Amino acid sequence: MQVDMTVNGQDRSADVEARTLLVYYLRDAVGLTGTNVGCDTSSCGACTVLLNGESVKSCTILAAQVRGADVTTIEGLADGTALHPMQQAFMECHGLQCGYCTPGMVLAATSLLADNPRPTEAEVREGLEGNLCRCTGYHNIVKAVLHTAEHDAAFWQARASKSGVTA
Amino acid sequence: MTVIGTPLKRKEDPKLLTGEGKYVDDIHAVGELWMGMVRSTMAHATIDGVDTSAAAGMPGVHAVYTGAQLMDMGLWAAPLPCAWPVTPDMVNPPHYPVATGEVHHVGEIIAVVLADTRARAADAAEQVEVSYGPLPAVASIAEARTDGAKAHSELASNKSYTWALVPDPAALDAAFAAATHHVTAEFTQQRLIPVPMEPRGVLAVPGVAGGDVTIYSSSQVPHFLKILLAATTGISESKIRAVAPAVGGGFGAKLNINPDESLALVLANKLGRPVRWTETRSEAAFSTHQGRGQLQRIELAADADGKLLGVRVHLDADMGAYMMLVTPGVPLLGSFLYTGVYDVPAFGFTCDGWFTNMTPTDAYRGAGRPEASYAIERAMDILAGKVGVGPDEIRRRNYLAGGEKFENLAVPSTLVFDSGHYGPSLDLALDKAGYGDLRAEQARRRAAGDSKQLGIGLCTYVEICGLAPSRALGGLGFGSGGWEHAVVRLLPTGKAEVVSGSTPHGQGHETSWSMIVADKLGIDPADVTVLHSDTAISPLGLDTYGSRSLAVGGVAISMACDKVIDKARLIAAHQMEANPEDLEFAEGAFTVKGSPDKTMPIQAIAFGAFLAHNLPDGMEPNLQEQMTFDPSNFAFPFGTHVAVVEVDETTGQVDLLRYVAVDDCGNQINPLIVEGQIHGGIVQGVAQALWEDAAWDADGNLRNPSLLDYLVPSAAEMPSFETAFTVTPSPANPLGVKGVGEAGTIGSAAAVINAVCDALSPHGITDIEMPATPRRVWKAIQEAKQ
Ligand code: FES
Ligand code: FES
Numbered sequence: 025m026q027v028d029m030t031v032n033g034q035d036r037s038a039d040v041e042a043r044t045l046l047v048y049y050l051r052d053a054v055g056l057t058g059t060n061v062g063c064d065t066s067s068c069g070a071c072t073v074l075l076n077g078e079s080v081k082s083c084t085i086l087a088a089q090v091r092g093a094d095v096t097t098i099e100g101l102a103d104g105t106a107l108h109p110m111q112q113a114f115m116e117c118h119g120l121q122c123g124y125c126t127p128g129m130v131l132a133a134t135s136l137l138a139d140n141p142r143p144t145e146a147e148v149r150e151g152l153e154g155n156l157c158r159c160t161g162y163h164n165i166v167k168a169v170l171h172t173a174e175h176d177a178a179f180w181q182a183r184a185s186k187s188g189v190t191a
Numbered sequence: 192m193t194v195i196g197t198p199l200k201r202k203e204d205p206k207l208l209t210g211e212g213k214y215v216d217d218i219h220a221v222g223e224l225w226m227g228m229v230r231s232t233m234a235h236a237t238i239d240g241v242d243t244s245a246a247a248g249m250p251g252v253h254a255v256y257t258g259a260q261l262m263d264m265g266l267w268a269a270p271l272p273c274a275w276p277v278t279p280d281m282v283n284p285p286h287y288p289v290a291t292g293e294v295h296h297v298g299e300i301i302a303v304v305l306a307d308t309r310a311r312a313a314d315a316a317e318q319v320e321v322s323y324g325p326l327p328a329v330a331s332i333a334e335a336r337t338d339g340a341k342a343h344s345e346l347a348s349n350k351s352y353t354w355a356l357v358p359d360p361a362a363l364d365a366a367f368a369a370a371t372h373h374v375t376a377e378f379t380q381q382r383l384i385p386v387p388m389e390p391r392g393v394l395a396v397p398g399v400a401g402g403d404v405t406i407y408s409s410s411q412v413p414h415f416l417k418i419l420l421a422a423t424t425g426i427s428e429s430k431i432r433a434v435a436p437a438v439g440g441g442f443g444a445k446l447n448i449n450p451d452e453s454l455a456l457v458l459a460n461k462l463g464r465p466v467r468w469t470e471t472r473s474e475a476a477f478s479t480h481q482g483r484g485q486l487q488r489i490e491l492a493a494d495a496d497g498k499l500l501g502v503r504v505h506l507d508a509d510m511g512a513y514m515m516l517v518t519p520g521v522p523l524l525g526s527f528l529y530t531g532v533y534d535v536p537a538f539g540f541t542c543d544g545w546f547t548n549m550t551p552t553d554a555y556r557g558a559g560r561p562e563a564s565y566a567i568e569r570a571m572d573i574l575a576g577k578v579g580v581g582p583d584e585i586r587r588r589n590y591l592a593g594g595e596k597f598e599n600l601a602v603p604s605t606l607v608f609d610s611g612h613y614g615p616s617l618d619l620a621l622d623k624a625g626y627g628d629l630r631a632e633q634a635r636r637r638a639a640g641d642s643k644q645l646g647i648g649l650c651t652y653v654e655i656c657g658l659a660p661s662r663a664l665g666g667l668g669f670g671s672g673g674w675e676h677a678v679v680r681l682l683p684t685g686k687a688e689v690v691s692g693s694t695p696h697g698q699g700h701e702t703s704w705s706m707i708v709a710d711k712l713g714i715d716p717a718d719v720t721v722l723h724s725d726t727a728i729s730p731l732g733l734d735t736y737g738s739r740s741l742a743v744g745g746v747a748i749s750m751a752c753d754k755v756i757d758k759a760r761l762i763a764a765h766q767m768e769a770n771p772e773d774l775e776f777a778e779g780a781f782t783v784k785g786s787p788d789k790t791m792p793i794q795a796i797a798f799g800a801f802l803a804h805n806l807p808d809g810m811e812p813n814l815q816e817q818m819t820f821d822p823s824n825f826a827f828p829f830g831t832h833v834a835v836v837e838v839d840e841t842t843g844q845v846d847l848l849r850y851v852a853v854d855d856c857g858n859q860i861n862p863l864i865v866e867g868q869i870h871g872g873i874v875q876g877v878a879q880a881l882w883e884d885a886a887w888d889a890d891g892n893l894r895n896p897s898l899l900d901y902l903v904p905s906a907a908e909m910p911s912f913e914t915a916f917t918v919t920p921s922p923a924n925p926l927g928v929k930g931v932g933e934a935g936t937i938g939s940a941a942a943v944i945n946a947v948c949d950a951l952s953p954h955g956i957t958d959i960e961m962p963a964t965p966r967r968v969w970k971a972i973q974e975a976k977q
Binding site (some may be wrong): 057058 | 198201203204205206207208209210211212214216217223296310385387388389390438439440442471472473645696697698699863864866867870872873874875897898899903905907908909911912935961
């Protein structure tokens with residue numbers, strides 16, 4: 025079946041089997057392989073993308089269910105060659121090692137701050153509960169998110185007020 | 192300019208942060224076929240029939256092969272390799288990629304489907320009908336030891352080998368006879384599923400004319416892969432190129448030569464089409480080896496003051512159904528560490544390796560050393576209780592060299608520890624933890640009868656890494672050397688290129704190697720490119736495992752830089768018309784001593800070597816050197832960890848409140864990376880202590896293969912860590928470095944369980960089996976109350 029959606033600002037269209045999950049639509053049909061698959065039980069969050077601005081695990085939805093949606097993958101987060109503040113913070117704080125959980129983790133973290141621009145450490149930890157990382161022990165990931173909240177407060181406040189969520 | 196020791200941001204990150212990192216599953220080849228594995232649903236059974244007809248007729252299916260058909264095709268020259276025959280008479284039943292006749296664990300491959308998509312291969316694999324003749328399964332070490340049922344029908348016993356290290360049996364007996372205090376403790380090292388976040392995958396691409404085959408694999412060991420696939424398939428080594436692209440974590444799980452890799456290679460070669468496969472997470476519990484799986488008995492003999500006189504250890508180790516690459520050797524890697532950081536006059540270690548009908552075991556972060564450190568550190572706490580002193584005091588009384596600094600110290604387990612300085616490590620850890628205040632708070636809660644009790648656990652570990660001296664590995668029966676290879680070259684424009692035989696999967700080698708070269712040659716780390724993990728680019732290498740990369744591979748790079756400087760000096764002297772001895776090299780340039788204006792930067796020398804217009808007579812026109820480094824000793828990092836837990840006595844719930852880690856890995860190249868390795872390592876040890884457990888039932892079925900039930904911790908279960916470092920350089924290599932990849936894991940399980948037992952000690956509880964689940968803790972409290 026034909027499935028259309030906007031991915032990273034571009035209109036995409038592909039003929040896929042009805043059972044195709046969003047993650048495989050992105051990886052195989054669109055060819056954006058930055059979204060990773062780490063499990064088969066919706067447990068790890070490696071496949072997290074932004075769907076109309078909200079983070080979702082793209083292995084939990086059929087591509088056909090989100091026809092016409094606006095999807096952001098890790099490839100669409102940076103502004104040209106300028107890394108997004110969250111990507112920058114992960115680099116600053118050494119929030120990644122093998123990088124496999126990273127695309128999902130970064131997107132989940134941006135969504136977390138969009139909803140709660142000044143989270144406590146405990147809120148960051150709770151908020152990222154659905155994203156597993158086997159390398160970093162989470163210490164530097166949490167640090168990166170708190171760092172972003174602190175250093176780019178204005179960015180997140182603006183983002184939050186745009187989406188109607190207040191801190 | 193000193194780059195070494197600074198927290199330089201990683202070069203690897205921009206790619207990985209933007210989705211540009213290419214893992215195996217991201218790489219495609221035109222005309223590729225997907226493998227779908229038909230896996231055994233029985234732990235032990237005869238294969239009485241395999242009906243592939245329904246599957247073969249499904250859309251997109253290219254072929255279906257049973258094990259018998261594949262054997263008839265003559266695709267293998269030998270079974271899958273075990274590179275560590277620990278004894279000459281070790282029993283090692285043949286292990287082919289696909290079973291024929293009899294299956295020996297759930298998940299063993301019985302047939303393989305080739306189809307044009309991932310989904311179609313999986314669908315067709317489900318339609319293959321297998322009829323089994325069930326046989327009794329051996330699903331625990333205890334059962335293996337009875338030798339009732341046999342894990343392989345043809346075996347006379349489930350025991351594969353007995354390995355012993357008892358340097359002086361008479362002295363050991365005498366030590367136990369003379370002792371005032373005896374501790375005998377038994378611990379279970381449950382099986383663990385490694386779970387690197389990237390599942391393993393493979394893609395084999397044949398050359399157009401049926402010539403060379405390139406195998407892309409999510410592997411820690413592409414060099415081993417190439418050699419051992421050549422040896423076991425009969426395809427010439429020179430025809431195989433192995434590539435480990437971006438690899439999403441390893442932790443030992445990708446340190447193997449797997450059935451799927453061999454299958455992809457031989458089928459791609461045979462069919463002339465690319466063949467691929469990626470494990471699903473739930474499949475990984477069967478298609479990738481597991482870790483740990485040991486029953487340990489440790490006995491301590493000590494005098495009236497708690498001073499150790501002897502340590503005696505026996506292990507029963509679960510090999511699983513087959514010997515994989517280093518399965519039998521994993522317990523041996525720990526054998527030398529059962530005396531820990533302590534001065535123990537007499538020592539004895541024996542290990543029996545047992546076959547069971549479960550997924551094979553093999554290396555998992557620490558491989559043998561976390562087990563050893565757990566046993567001795569748990570036993571030391573029990574001894575402290577008997578002697579009536581604190582856990583800190585019992586350790587101080589027993590440290591090697593009295594806790595003072597030492598170098599090249601022989602220990603009774605026959606090794607020579609490169610360097611250590613244990614006293615300050617404990618002091619710093621206790622100080623950082625605020626040990627006195629913690630004990631006061633613990634006393635307060637106890638006095639108040641608080642339902643949430645505090646536990647404080649210590650662990651002082653030593654580990655053995657940097658594997659390392661080839662001769663020593665040979666002495667252990669390991670079928671490989673321990674050297675590492677490096678090439679350092681300067682390109683015509685003055686940029687440096689490094690070729691390394693180490694193969695990273697998250698450790699940041701590109702950054703650390705750039706820093707070493709930058710420091711040595713006086714250039715910008717950004718001007719260094721590191722090439723690795725592709726046998727066509729880096730033909731010589733022994734890969735990454737056992738925390739060996741820096742202490743062997745990094746040192747090789749540093750030494751190759753020295754050779755580059757030596758050659759550059761000759762060129763500079765020639766062109767500057769000076770004596771080589773009169774030149775000084777600093778900040779990337781040669782200067783004539785006493786004439787600071789006569790100077791030549793290394794970039795100019797590189798260009799001069801490229802032009803070759805004016806080189807000394809007979810000199811080869813290049814600025815490139817290689818080094819194969821084989822260290823004189825292993826490296827022995829150490830440290831002290833303190834875990835603080837809260838145990839809810841009404842529910843049995845254990846919460847990790849704080850974790851203090853003081854580690855010593857010698858000199859550090861990049862402290863940012865060092866700390867990251869410690870963090871990740873800690874969580875894997877804590878996870879073993881509190882949550883993770885591959886739960887096999889009596890029939891040999893795994894009850895929790897998926898991430899729904901196998902409890903990998905998330906950020907929500909962990910605190911932030913409090914880390915600090917001491918620096919005791921290793922005398923075994925010119926950089927004075929050790930290794931840090933596994934240290935966190937080696938220290939943390941014991942620290943956490945010591946903390947849990949400390950919290951429960953008023954009940955007279957001295958041990959809780961791992962993982963210390965709420966149910967286990969609650970039960971122990973109830974039983975103690977009766
Ligand atoms: S792949 Fe989607 S949650 Fe694991
Ligand atoms: S960085 Fe490797 S899984 Fe998170």
